[in-house]
Amino acid sequence: MWQSLMDLGYGFGLAFEPHNLFWCFVGVLVGNLIGVLPGTGALTAISMLLPLTFSMQPVPAILMLAGIFYGSQYGGAIGAILLNLPSHPPHAVTCLDGYPMTRKGKGGTALGLTMLCSFFAASFGIIVMVFASPLLVAVAFKFGPPELFSIMLLGLIAGSTMSRGSPVKGIAMTVIGLLIGTVGTDVQTGLQRFNFGIPELADGIELVSIAMGVFGIADFLRHVNRMKHIGSLAPVRFRDMRPSKAELKEAFFPMLRGTLVGTLFGAMPGTGPTITTFIAYALEQKVSRTPEKFGTGMIAGVAAPEAASHSKTQVDFIPTMSLGIPGDAVMALLLGALLIHGIQPGPRLLTEHPDIFWGLIASFWVGNVMLMVLNVPMIGVWVKLLQVPYRFLFPSAVFFIAIGAYSVNNDIFAVYEVLAFGIFGAIFMALDFPIAPILLGYVLGPMVEENFRRALLLSRGHLTTFIERPISGTIIGIIVLLLAAQAFFAMRARAGKGTALPVPPSDVIA
Numbered sequence: 001m002w003q004s005l006m007d008l009g010y011g012f013g014l015a016f017e018p019h020n021l022f023w024c025f026v027g028v029l030v031g032n033l034i035g036v037l038p039g040t041g042a043l044t045a046i047s048m049l050l051p052l053t054f055s056m057q058p059v060p061a062i063l064m065l066a067g068i069f070y071g072s073q074y075g076g077a078i079g080a081i082l083l084n085l086p087s088h089p090p091h092a093v094t095c096l097d098g099y100p101m102t103r104k105g106k107g108g109t110a111l112g113l114t115m116l117c118s119f120f121a122a123s124f125g126i127i128v129m130v131f132a133s134p135l136l137v138a139v140a141f142k143f144g145p146p147e148l149f150s151i152m153l154l155g156l157i158a159g160s161t162m163s164r165g166s167p168v169k170g171i172a173m174t175v176i177g178l179l180i181g182t183v184g185t186d187v188q189t190g191l192q193r194f195n196f197g198i199p200e201l202a203d204g205i206e207l208v209s210i211a212m213g214v215f216g217i218a219d220f221l222r223h224v225n226r227m228k229h230i231g232s233l234a235p236v237r238f239r240d241m242r243p244s245k246a247e248l249k250e251a252f253f254p255m256l257r258g259t260l261v262g263t264l265f266g267a268m269p270g271t272g273p274t275i276t277t278f279i280a281y282a283l284e285q286k287v288s289r290t291p292e293k294f295g296t297g298m299i300a301g302v303a304a305p306e307a308a309s310h311s312k313t314q315v316d317f318i319p320t321m322s323l324g325i326p327g328d329a330v331m332a333l334l335l336g337a338l339l340i341h342g343i344q345p346g347p348r349l350l351t352e353h354p355d356i357f358w359g360l361i362a363s364f365w366v367g368n369v370m371l372m373v374l375n376v377p378m379i380g381v382w383v384k385l386l387q388v389p390y391r392f393l394f395p396s397a398v399f400f401i402a403i404g405a406y407s408v409n410n411d412i413f414a415v416y417e418v419l420a421f422g423i424f425g426a427i428f429m430a431l432d433f434p435i436a437p438i439l440l441g442y443v444l445g446p447m448v449e450e451n452f453r454r455a456l457l458l459s460r461g462h463l464t465t466f467i468e469r470p471i472s473g474t475i476i477g478i479i480v481l482l483l484a485a486q487a488f489f490a491m492r493a494r495a496g497k498g499t500a501l502p503v504p505p506s507d508v509i510a
Contacts, residue, residue: 004130004131005130007354007358008130008358008361008362010354010358011357011358011359011360011361011362011363012362012366014059014355014358014359014362015063015359015362015363015366016366019060020059020060020063020359020363021366022060023056023060023061023063023064023067024060024063024064024067024363024366024367024370025067025367025370026064026067027063027064027065027066027067027068027071027367028067028068028070028071028074028367028370028371028374029071029370029374030045030049030067030068030071031045031067031068031069031070031071031072031073031074031075032071032072032074032075032371032374032375032378033075034068034071034072034075035071035072035073035074035075035076035077035078036075036076036078036079042068042069042072042330043211043215043216043329043330043333044212044215044216044219044397045068045072046065046068046069046211046330046333046334046337047208047211047212047215047216047333047401048212048216048397048400048401049064049065049068050065050207050208050211050333050337050340051208051405053065053337053340053341054340058338058341058343058353058356059355059356059359061337061341062334062337062338062341062356062360063359063360063363063367065333065334065337066317066334066360066363066364066367067363067367069313069330069334070122070310070313070314070364070367070368070371071367071371073090073118073309073310073313074115074118074371074375076090076091077091077094077098077111077114077118077306078111078375079091080092080094080095080098080099081094081095081098081099081101081102081107081110081111081114081302082099082102082107082111090276090277090305090309091277091305091309092277093277093278093281093301093305094114094277094301094302094305094306096281096294096295096301097294097295097296097297097298097299097300097301097302098110098114098301098302100295100296100297101297101299101302103297104297106297108241109241109242109243109247110299110302111241111375112241112242112243113243113247113248113251113299113302113303114302114303114306115241115371115372115375116243116248116251116255117251117255117258117302117303117306117307117310118306118307118309118310118368118371119310119368119369119372120255120259120307121255121258121259121262121306121307121308121309121310121311121314122310122311122313122314122364122368123365123368124259124263124311125259125262125263125310125311125312125313125314125315125364126314126361126364126365128263128314128315128318129314129315129317129318129361129364130361132318142471143346143471144455144458144469145451145452145454145455145458146451146455146459146465146466146469146472147469147471147472147475148324148346148447148451149448149451149452149455149466149472150466150471150472150475150476150479151323151324151325151475152324152325152444152447152448152451153448153475153479154325154475154478154479154482155319155323155324155325155326155440155444156174156178156440156441156444156445156448157171157479157482157483158325158482160173160174160437160440160441167486167490168490169432169433169434170434170437171437172433173428173433173434173435173436173437173438173441174437174438174440174441175441176438176441177437177438177439177440177441177442177443177445178441178442178445178448179194179441180205180210180438180441180442180445181204181441181442181443181445181446181449182194182445182446182449183195183201183204183205184201184202184203184204184205185202185203185204187446187450188450188453200411200413205417205442206405206409206414206417207333207336207340207442207443208405208414209405209414209417209418209421210417210421210438210439210442211333211336211439212401212405212418212421212422213417213418213419213420213421213422213424213425214421214422214424214425214435214438214439215329215425215435215439216397216398216401216418216422217398217401217418217419217421217422217423217425217426218421218422218423218424218425218426218429218435219429220394220397220398220422221422221423221426222426222429222430241376247299250299250300251299251300251302251303254284254299254300254303254304254307255303255304255307256307257280257283257284257287257304258280258284258303258304258305258306258307258308258311259307259308259311260311261276261279261280261283261304261308261311262276262280262307262308262309262310262311262312262313262315263311263312263315265279265308265312276308276309276312277305277306277308277309278305279308280304280305280307280308281294281301281304281305283304284298284300284301284304288300314364316330316331317331317360319331320334320335320345321345321349321357321360322346322349322350323345323346324344324345324346324444324447325444326440326443326444329435329436329439329440332436332439332440332442332443332444333439333443335443336439336442336443338356339443343356401418402415402418405417405418425438
């Protein structure tokens with residue numbers, strides 16, 4: 001425990017270095033802006049700014065990208081509460097009670113409670129990271145190629161089968177990501193493979209091109225015809241954002257329950273923030289004495305999902321940084337950013353790169369304080385930005401995406417890659433295929449292949465090495481149980497297909 005506190009102090013020393021503090025501020029500011037604007041998101045922003053990090057040191061680069069991620073969670077609640085406009089799916093549930101509070105003249109109170117719940121939940125998630133992550137160091141050196149292969153395979157299976165929609169579609173998109181990851185030069189043999197004679201593919205397909213294409217361009221192509229105009233809104237003053245003691249008391253236990261839900265789901269790879277917020281909201285309805293009032297402006301309906309969203313955002317970094325298993329698409333992109341800088345995520349990260357790990361944890365607290373300070377005076381600015389027409393917003397974003405793709409290697413071929421993946425992503429999104437598993441497969445695929453081949457070399461070709469070793473065998477057993485559970489639920493859903501099911505609010509709004 002004392003060692004963790006000492007390491008955290010070391011992290012704060014790094015986080016308060018001027019250049020690290022500056023890039024942390026840039027990240028949370030951009031993330032807050034991206035969170036407010038509908039149609040964009042943390043994935044798009046990180047994809048656009050990823051080329052900028054190539055010339056940066058690893059610590060400020062990761063602090064900025066992480067700031068974008070958790071900063072976007074703050075901004076997303078603003079449109080949901082004030083304008084009934086869920087900029088991103090996780091905040092769709094906040095609309096159910098947040099906007100009715102605004103119509104009652106309590107919009108400022110809802111925003112104030114959101115910021116308090118978010119800061120509390122984020123702080124709890126950070127504490128979990130501080131004391132839970134170092135426990136993994138004790139078993140770090142017990143992880144050989146078989147264990148690394150098994151745990152990364154678990155990440156692939158969990159990320160694909162737990163994605164939104166059909167598990168079969170999720171697995172199919174993960175396989176596509178795996179195939180994309182095999183393009184280029186084989187690390188072990190030095191031979192080129194699957195590049196179809198195109199010299200530009202000798203080094204493989206760029207992570208930036210895939211991310212910008214399937215998340216940025218594809219989303220723009222789907223929403224390019226959106227012309228919805230948002231009306232004016234009365235300004236929110238600072239004194240309107242201070243909740244009363246009674247309102248704080250009413251929000252406390254929902255905030256606590258939402259934080260625990262987000263922490264639990266944050267430690268589970270493949271569970272998205274949308275699932276987390278809806279489960280937190282449903283839990284509040286179950287425990288409430290007046291469940292019929294939900295949807296009319298209940299404080300619990302705002303506090304619980306927002307707390308769940310922010311605690312999950314912080315805890316998501318545990319499997320990503322400590323085990324090398326990204327919890328969602330944004331985490332996969334951050335994991336790819338680490339790999340670009342030559343840093344291998346996993347159990348050894350805490351011992352080999354303590355500056356990155358502890359600097360990142362300390363920056364979470366610094367960044368969340370920055371977000372609280374930023375949101376108070378800038379609420380009016382964010383509301384004005386919500387009124388920017390898409391015909392101006394999207395062309396500007398596409399222009400910066402093209403510049404970012406070209407700047408990776410000063411090669412126009414990267415721009416063509418972005419366009420191709422953008423069209424590809426838009427088609428599959430229209431067919432209701434999940435896109436996130438592509439990035440998951442692309443990032444984890446090469447590491448899965450490398451550790452699989454290395455394990456077979458060490459065991460002289462015996463596949464039993466993956467089940468004979470205790471840690472690897474246990475993980476393989478979890479994978480089998482996960483697949484069996486998915487098959488069971490799929491069969492039960494097919495058996496009850498004739499029964500009408502309610503449509504989730506996220507699908508209606510999105």
